[in-house]
Amino acid sequence: MEGVPTHQGLLDALPIAACVTDAEGRLTYCNHAAAELLGYQPKPGSQSWHDRCTLFWPDGRRMDFDESPFAMKPGKDASAFGDAILAERPDGTRKALTVSTTPTDHDGSTGYIHLLTDVTDRRDAEIASARLAAIVSSSDDAIVSKRLDGTVTSWNDGAARIFGYQPEEMIGRSIRKIIPPELQAEEDDILARLCRGERIGHFDTVRLAKDGQRVHLSLTISPVLDGSGNVIGASKIARDITERKRSEELQHLLFNELNHRVKNTLAMIQAIASQSLRTASKPAQFVDSFNGRVNALARAHDLLVQHEMKGAGIHDLVRDQVSLGAANERRVTYSGPGLLLESRTAVHLALVLHELATNARKYGALSIPEGALSITWKVDVRHGRVLHLHWRESGVANLQAPRKRGFGTTLIDRSLEANRGEVHLDFGADGIVCDIELPLPEEERYSFTEAAIGANNENLVRKGAGSARHGKRILIVEDEPLIAMELESTLASHGFEVVGPASHVESAIRLIGQERLDAALLDANLGGKPVTDVAEALAEKGVPFAFGTGFGREALPAGFRHVEIVPKPFETDRLIDTVDRILTSGDQPATVVPLKPKRKS
Known part of the structure; x- marks a missing residue:
């Protein structure tokens, strides 16, 4: 064939892919190995032979034929094609090729021989190796x-x-x-x-x-x-997996600690019940004292949970145990440095403060309108760190010390003694004065802050409340039968008329629509379901209500997290005060989210 070099026979015999182009880049010869590599048999004599085999640079950019080694012309540098190029065959597969180009004469004026080497496997291996290296490195x-x-x-x-x-x-x-x-x-x-x-x-x-x-x-x-x-x-x-191991160890420790705390708390409740019963003169007195002490434990536990069981702040402890969370009791003030007491100390001090506050409300400064209570504390660091808490009641004339030592006084002494503390109780002419010394761990830090509790005394709030409660209809929404029964009997014993109780959302909404209601006490969760619909129905009808729940405000329905909470377990005084307050204020808890549209009948 014209234009075919005389060494065609030699190239045909080679297992290496080879093709020959003339000085203008027209194909003059392609051996069988090259045709197999390119995926088709090009026809000699035309530059269009490459159209069925698209070429690409190593980085994936398309290569024009004039840029390719097959378009070599005299004087063109063949070294630019040292790296593999990519050839896309008619069937869509790609091969990585290296092309070695040699002129058929001394200057390439008659053409070039191109030897094609398939390096696809090597290139794939290099890419895989580079990819693996990147994965390993990162x-x-x-x-x-x-x-x-x-x-x-x-x-x-x-x-x-x-x-x-x-x-x-x-x-x-x-x-x-x-x-x-x-x-x-x-x-x-x-x-x-x-x-x-x-x-x-x-x-x-x-x-x-x-x-x-x-x-x-x-x-x-x-x-x-x-x-x-x-x-x-x-x-x-x-x-x-160090963090995972630490988490597992911490979880195991927490389970053991939880088991210990639960059993210890149950043992404390058992002891409170036994001791309260021994000192009570009648069943009603036992119920009041027992419930009060259990609720003191519950409030202390709430504070511990807020600080991930690491301790409780003394300001919160005093507020919750002395003022019962009232927002404006002006006759009780407290001040001192902010302290985070470790959990055991916090629980014991909570019980001490509860006993002192209970006595003050029954017999001391908070049992009369003229009385006042001041609580101050400081930290003495001269001989280790010691908390000095000074409890002073005033306005109580002719105060006399009790004839016999009661459970409350013994509980105060033993609680402080268990923490290596001391208590000095003086029944003065103007009221009780109590000085408490409690050693603190050296590593605790504190900063000075002041606060004051203010609210009218509960006795003043309740003055004349009995007659005002007559005929007031209170809806109870509670899914725990025992709790609902206790709420019903408590409200009824204080002169209220109970509606319900409703134990699920549907019955609550039905009662709201059918009954005349003056107020409602609403559980924050009924059988695992939110009470948003009930809260919206109460708000729409203008019925004031409070939530009775053991959860915090984050568990309340969105739009009603400003509504007053009566924490579980319920304390009678706080429960009745709350109901009196929402009845007296007449404030209805308006939701901050749109009410659901009524269904058309």
């Missing part, structure tokens, strides 16, 4: 390789972060450097299993970081094989 896990004698051969950034050693500090050294002494035998077992070709799945172990800290790891170890299938080393992937 992984948060430690990825390490070693020889069978334990010598480290690679150490990624994840390993450097977890163990603190940089690659140059570990590569070429033994992996045993990070293995604790008591676990060296573990490494011997690992190497023995690797030599047998075993892959070692996830197992938890411990390694040593550069700073001496022990790091909990989840390890996966795989053998590394040479081309003949012989084991020549191992690769390790180590995930830092």
Whole structure:
């Protein structure tokens, strides 16, 4: 054939793909190996032979034919094609090629021979290797390789972060450097299993970081094989599970602590019941004293939960135990540095404050309109850290000390004694004065703040309330039968007329629509369902209500989180005061979210 070089026979016999172009880039010859590589048999004599095989630069950009090595002309530099180019065959598959171009004469004036080498597998392997290297480098896990004698051969950034050693500090050294002494035998077992070709799945172990800290790891170890299938080393992937282990230990500790606290609390309640019963002269007195002390524990527990069981703030403790959360009791004031008392101390001090406050409300300064109570405290650091709390009642004339020592006084003494504290109680001419000294841990910090409680005395609020309650209809919405029964009897005993109780949303809404209501006490959750519909129905009808719940405000329906809360377990005084207050104020809790449109009948 004209234009075909005389060495065509030689090129046909070669297993290497080859083609020949003339000085104008027209194909003059293509051997069978080249046709197989390109995916079709080009026709000699035309520059259009390349149209069915699109070319691309290594980075994926399309390559014009004039830019390709097949368009070589005299004087053109063939060195630009040292890297592989991509050829897309008619069937859509791509091959990576290197092209070696040689002129058929001394200057290429008659044409060029192009030898094509398929490097697709090599290029894919290089890409896969680069991709793997990027994954290894960027992984948060430690990825390490070693020889069978334990010598480290690679150490990624994840390993450097977890163990603190940089690659140059570990590569070429033994992996045993990070293995604790008591676990060296573990490494011997690992190497023995690797030599047998075993892959070692996830197992938890411990390694040593550069700073001496022990790091909990989840390890996966795989053998590394040479081309003949012989084991020549191992690769390790180590995930830092230190935080997970700490969480598991903390969870276990918390469960044990919870078990202890629950049993301890039950034992305290059992003791309170027994001691309250022994000192009560009649059943009603026992119920009042027992409920009061249990509620004191509940309020203290709420404060502990707010601080993740680490302790309770003394300001909150005084407010909750002395004022029962009233917002404006002007006759009770307190001030002192802000302190976070550890949980055991906080519970004991809560009981002490409750006993003092109960006595003040029954017999002391808060039992008469003229009385007042001042509570101050400070921290003395001269001989360790000691809390000094001064309780002073005033306005109580002719106060006399009790003839016999009651349970409340004994509880105060024993609670402080258990914390290495002391109490001095004086029944003065103007009222009770109580001085408490309580040692504090050295590590606690505090800052000075002041606060005051203010509200009219509960006796003043209740003055004349009995007659005002007659005929007032209170809806009870509560799904716990025992609690509903207790609420019903408590409200009825104070002169209210009870509607319900309603134990689910549907019955509550039905009663709201059918009955005349003056106020309502609404559980924040009924059988696991929110009470938004009930709250909206009450608000729409203009019925004031309060939530009775053991949860905080975040658990209330959105739009009603400003509504007053009576915390569970209920304390009679606070429950009745709240109902009196919402009846007297007449404020209806308007929702801040749109009410649902009524359904058309």
